[in-house]
Amino acid sequence: MRVVSGMRPTGKLHLGHYFGVIRNWVKLQEEHECYFFIADWHALTTAYKNTKELRKNIREVMIDWLALGLDPNKSVLFIQSLVKEHAELCLLFGMLTPKSWLELNPTYKDLKYNLLRLSDLEKNFKEKLESNIEEFIKLVPFEISNPEKFREHLLENLTQTMIEALFEGEIEPEILKKLNVSKRDFYETDTFGFLGYPVLQTADILVYKGEAVPVGEDQLPHIELSREIARRFNRLYGKVFPEPKALLTETPKIPGTDGRKMSKSYGNAVFFADTKEEVEKKVMKMFTDPQKIRKNDPGRPEICPVFSWHKLFTQDRELVERIERDCRTGKLGCVECKRILLKHLEEFLEPIRERRKELEKRIEEIEEVFYENSKKARGEAQKTMEEVRKAMNLP
Numbered sequence: 001m002r003v004v005s006g007m008r009p010t011g012k013l014h015l016g017h018y019f020g021v022i023r024n025w026v027k028l029q030e031e032h033e034c035y036f037f038i039a040d041w042h043a044l045t046t047a048y049k050n051t052k053e054l055r056k057n058i059r060e061v062m063i064d065w066l067a068l069g070l071d072p073n074k075s076v077l078f079i080q081s082l083v084k085e086h087a088e089l090c091l092l093f094g095m096l097t098p099k100s101w102l103e104l105n106p107t108y109k110d111l112k113y114n115l116l117r118l119s120d121l122e123k124n125f126k127e128k129l130e131s132n133i134e135e136f137i138k139l140v141p142f143e144i145s146n147p148e149k150f151r152e153h154l155l156e157n158l159t160q161t162m163i164e165a166l167f168e169g170e171i172e173p174e175i176l177k178k179l180n181v182s183k184r185d186f187y188e189t190d191t192f193g194f195l196g197y198p199v200l201q202t203a204d205i206l207v208y209k210g211e212a213v214p215v216g217e218d219q220l221p222h223i224e225l226s227r228e229i230a231r232r233f234n235r236l237y238g239k240v241f242p243e244p245k246a247l248l249t250e251t252p253k254i255p256g257t258d259g260r261k262m263s264k265s266y267g268n269a270v271f272f273a274d275t276k277e278e279v280e281k282k283v284m285k286m287f288t289d290p291q292k293i294r295k296n297d298p299g300r301p302e303i304c305p306v307f308s309w310h311k312l313f314t315q316d317r318e319l320v321e322r323i324e325r326d327c328r329t330g331k332l333g334c335v336e337c338k339r340i341l342l343k344h345l346e347e348f349l350e351p352i353r354e355r356r357k358e359l360e361k362r363i364e365e366i367e368e369v370f371y372e373n374s375k376k377a378r379g380e381a382q383k384t385m386e387e388v389r390k391a392m393n394l395p
């Protein structure tokens, strides 16, 4: 079975990446023909404005992948943007993908929804501005030859400035929180590239005729779209592609240190690149059952992120059961409980951290490996593209 999956290079990997994705990939590479790539073009669908960190982020992902057990001799580990055929196939798929399919994509709908709320804010501000704009105009020390146009222009620009300032935190950061529009991404991603995100993703998979796509649940609508695009292509030009299936494996959810989903942007993640001291600090600050205030208060392990982590890192099942019991009865305090966790967490993290350090020293060699693997992937992609061009009667 041919397996294809990708990951956007957003920086250093954390425990959430491992339990959600990488652990699964490491298993798959033992039994299947796997293509795993760093989706740097996909990163640009939201972060196109600032690409300063892109190269660095790609290197971080390379190091983390290898440190976590992905093996370039077992899987093809490569970089999306080095295989130009992804772009060619994306362009061709774009021709036959109805716009409405993309507009129905939940990620896109979320974006639109946020933009809508933002546009309320904009409208509000514009109205206020409008009623005072004449005062502004009086300040201009020149004769205005086209007052109507100038007025419009001023309104538009001041409104934009306000929105930007809002996103930069220059004025009332609270407003954004209230609107629940926390990322400036939302404001900047109403682009062709973002709308076409799932088309590129489809090309990523089908350029290798991928049959199985190990992804998180959030990606299901994208894979469904890939199936529809494959079906449509095959119907129009003859069968070239398989219909890829999502491979949803049981993945334990690892909450962040504050109990929410682990995410870099929430500041609740433990990274593989964190030092021992950083990990210790994060663990000792972890949220626990808010009703367990004093050491001997009874706690509720089922809502405690520290206990969720015990289940993943504390191998001794009996000890886990004892922790659960002693927490409930109030015999075990949170500080003590965290100390136990830390010991087991470190047993897991330490060897990875060491491997990471070694790999960091050999970064040039590692880049070379990814470049070589990209050539290999490209060879495969080129074969598919020949078939595609033939099916579509392209020269």
Ligand code: TRP
Residues within 6 Å of the ligand: 004, 005, 006, 007, 008, 039, 042, 200, 201, 202, 204, 205, 213, 214, 215, 219
């Ligand atoms: N969209 C995926 C994510 O954000 C990343 C991705 C890009 C991907 N291309 C892909 C996943 C192709 C699977 C197959 O997680």
